[in-house]
Amino acid sequence: MKIRKKNYFANEYLGRTLVTFCGILMVLTTILIIIFIVGKGIQSFTQSNISLFEMLFSPNWSPNDAQNPRFGALKFITGSIVVSIGAVIIAAPIAIALAIFMNYISPIFGDKILKPVLEILVGIPSVVYGFLGVTILVPIIRNHIGGVGFSLMAGIIVLSIMILPTIASIASDAIRAVPKDYLEASYGLGSTRWQAITKAIVPAATTNVLTGVVLGLARAFGEALAVQMVIGNTLQFPKSIFDPTVTLTGILTMDMANTMNGTPWNNALWSLAMILLLISFFFILIIRLIGKR
Amino acid sequence: MNARSIDKLWTFILYIISSLIVLLLIYLLWEIISNGWGFWDPNFLFGRPSNTQAGGGIGPQLFNSFYILVLTLAISIPLGLGSGIYLAEYAKPGKFLSFVRLCIETLASLPSIVVGLFGLLVFVTMTGWGYSLIGGSLAITILNLPSLTRVSETALLDVPKNIKEGSFGLGATKWQTIVKISIPTAIPQLITGIILSAGRIFGEAAALIYTAGLTTPILNSVAPINSQMNPFNIFRPAETLAVHIWKLNSEGIVPDAPEIAAKSAAVLIVMVLLFNLLARLIANFIHRRYTGSKRKVKVKEIM
Numbered sequence: 001m002k003i004r005k006k007n008y009f010a011n012e013y014l015g016r017t018l019v020t021f022c023g024i025l026m027v028l029t030t031i032l033i034i035i036f037i038v039g040k041g042i043q044s045f046t047q048s049n050i051s052l053f054e055m056l057f058s059p060n061w062s063p064n065d066a067q068n069p070r071f072g073a074l075k076f077i078t079g080s081i082v083v084s085i086g087a088v089i090i091a092a093p094i095a096i097a098l099a100i101f102m103n104y105i106s107p108i109f110g111d112k113i114l115k116p117v118l119e120i121l122v123g124i125p126s127v128v129y130g131f132l133g134v135t136i137l138v139p140i141i142r143n144h145i146g147g148v149g150f151s152l153m154a155g156i157i158v159l160s161i162m163i164l165p166t167i168a169s170i171a172s173d174a175i176r177a178v179p180k181d182y183l184e185a186s187y188g189l190g191s192t193r194w195q196a197i198t199k200a201i202v203p204a205a206t207t208n209v210l211t212g213v214v215l216g217l218a219r220a221f222g223e224a225l226a227v228q229m230v231i232g233n234t235l236q237f238p239k240s241i242f243d244p245t246v247t248l249t250g251i252l253t254m255d256m257a258n259t260m261n262g263t264p265w266n267n268a269l270w271s272l273a274m275i276l277l278l279i280s281f282f283f284i285l286i287i288r289l290i291g292k293r
Numbered sequence: 294m295n296a297r298s299i300d301k302l303w304t305f306i307l308y309i310i311s312s313l314i315v316l317l318l319i320y321l322l323w324e325i326i327s328n329g330w331g332f333w334d335p336n337f338l339f340g341r342p343s344n345t346q347a348g349g350g351i352g353p354q355l356f357n358s359f360y361i362l363v364l365t366l367a368i369s370i371p372l373g374l375g376s377g378i379y380l381a382e383y384a385k386p387g388k389f390l391s392f393v394r395l396c397i398e399t400l401a402s403l404p405s406i407v408v409g410l411f412g413l414l415v416f417v418t419m420t421g422w423g424y425s426l427i428g429g430s431l432a433i434t435i436l437n438l439p440s441l442t443r444v445s446e447t448a449l450l451d452v453p454k455n456i457k458e459g460s461f462g463l464g465a466t467k468w469q470t471i472v473k474i475s476i477p478t479a480i481p482q483l484i485t486g487i488i489l490s491a492g493r494i495f496g497e498a499a500a501l502i503y504t505a506g507l508t509t510p511i512l513n514s515v516a517p518i519n520s521q522m523n524p525f526n527i528f529r530p531a532e533t534l535a536v537h538i539w540k541l542n543s544e545g546i547v548p549d550a551p552e553i554a555a556k557s558a559a560v561l562i563v564m565v566l567l568f569n570l571l572a573r574l575i576a577n578f579i580h581r582r583y584t585g586s587k588r589k590v591k592v593k594e595i596m
Contacts, residue, residue, distance in 0.1 A: 008466070015468035016383055022375030023384065023393055026442065029435055030396040033403070033411045040414060094310060101307045114311055117318045123489070123565045125496025127538045128325065128558045134542060135555070136324060161317070192300035215402070222404025224499040225539055249406050249499075254543075256410065256503060261418070273410050280402055284395075 041274025044267035063265035071268040080247040084220035087159035092213050095167035103175045118165040130229030133158040150232030151242045158226050163216035170212030174205040210290050218283035224249035248276050329559025347549035353509045357531035364430035365494050369437045377445020401439035405499040408435050412504035424530035429505025433497050437490055444486030448479035485576040492568035498535035506530035
């Protein structure tokens with residue numbers, strides 16, 4: 001009896017305990033990240049007496065001013081929102097077009113060529129996208145449109161290429177999941193292929209396509225280095241799409257190492273990190289809500 | 294315009310868009326490779342970087358990238374496979390499971406800079422390690438775990454039920470079945486997923502800036518293991534190749550910084566393409582060995 005129990009321990013319970021621990025570890029990591037970032041992020045409100053209202057709605061950011069330091073993050077928040085929405089506006093229609101193409105226009109070309117192409121585009125590291133932006137895109141904008149070249153537009157284009165595969169692959173899955181009956185029923189009613197696609201198939205897949213678009217938006221919002229390299233990092237609201245501006249992730253990458261731990265400036269940066277975290281939760285919430293519909 | 298011409302027109306437009314995306318990738322790859330032409334020169338790949346003069350190499354950065362890759366995989370494969378097994382085989386549907394899934398979803402969508410800052414708080418400051426290889430590896434492990442978990446879970450769920458039932462019928466426990474039957478059957482998918490994630494680890498930079506640091510000490514392989522100069526000391530700061538590209542671009546003072554960045558980008562891209570190719574080849578090869586069929590395994594895209 002004793003030997004049998006021991007065997008069961010080695011052959012079942014030990015393994016089960018280990019993998020359950022791995023599952024719990026994922027939960028613990030998530031909770032720890034929230035606790036640490038939020039705990040550090042609220043210090044600027046509890047210790048450094050910065051008002052939350054000022055941080056969210058004031059455009060004045062002068063943390064190293066000795067007399068009158070200001071900690072308004074509105075420019076960063078606006079920059080992040082504008083650049084990521086711009087990227088989605090460019091990427092989403094193209095991605096949905098690709099998804100339709102892969103499933104209904106030419107599945108062979110889609111499967112053999114387009115899909116691997118998208119997989120490689122996903123694999124290109126973000127610093128390389130940033131580097132390409134600096135070496136190709138920025139000079140083009142500078143020479144043909146004017147200004148310094150480092151601009152909102154450069155950020156939007158780089159980001160749109162980066163999130164294109166994300167949206168395209170989710171949209172493609174969504175469109176593939178629409179039953180073939182829809183197509184045949186539309187054909188039976190005498191519609192052309194394009195009419196069937198736009199009137200029956202894409203509307204049926206809207207919910208899941210939307211999930212892909214929001215995921216793309218979330219990715220664009222959180223992307224740090226590629227955007228920081230091309231957007232110019234000038235502390236201003238962009239007056240046109242070809243003006244340089246600054247984002248939340250950009251200021252975090254550049255300034256966190258320059259500040260002393262515990263100073264109001266440093267605390268304010270941690271609050272920005274907290275805002276970034278909360279916004280990424282917000283995106284998850286939206287995706288969940290879309291999924292429930 | 295009648296419906297049929299509209300249909301023809303849009304079909305044509307979609308062909309154009311799709312071809313343009315393919316051309317875009319070819320153009321980007323061409324730009325990277327042609328700008329970084331000559332990146333295979335051993336003096337560049339294995340040479341020491343210079344802070345002031347032109348002609349420096351990327352030897353330490355390349356080594357750091359591979360070392361962090363190995364460390365990260367060594368930590369994240371067991372953990373990812375473990376939680377994949379848990380989700381696929383042991384977890385019972387209910388409140389706790391949906392909470393675990395919510396956490397994984399949350400982890401997967403965290404911006405990598407936020408994970409890097411968490412690493413700065415915990416692996417750099419709290420532990421007192423300073424910027425270190427191990428801190429960097431742990432940070433990317435957090436980034437990498439959700440996708441590895443998903444890969445393991447889907448791979449295990451794809452194992453045919455009848456094979457597992459055969460194993461139970463022979464008196465094996467669930468755990469024995471997982472280790473002896475399910476995992477070996479799922480190996481092609483697992484390896485594919487792991488290699489694809491290796492490509493992402495290799496190119497990650499945002500999470501490493503504040504965890505592994507922006508500098509590398511002068512390395513000397515005969516230094517004692519606890520010295521900052523020993524290349525294998527996991528508690529030394531380490532700038533990886535991807536971070537190096539970023540640093541050259543933002544604060545490079547070497548006269549040939551753009552050239553080094555271009556060549557480093559080419560090296561990075563070639564590595565990522567190799568990982569991608571390797572994943573496909575291994576998946577197909579092992580699948581043929583296991584099944585004897587010519588059917589190809591699809592490289593599942595993991596985001």
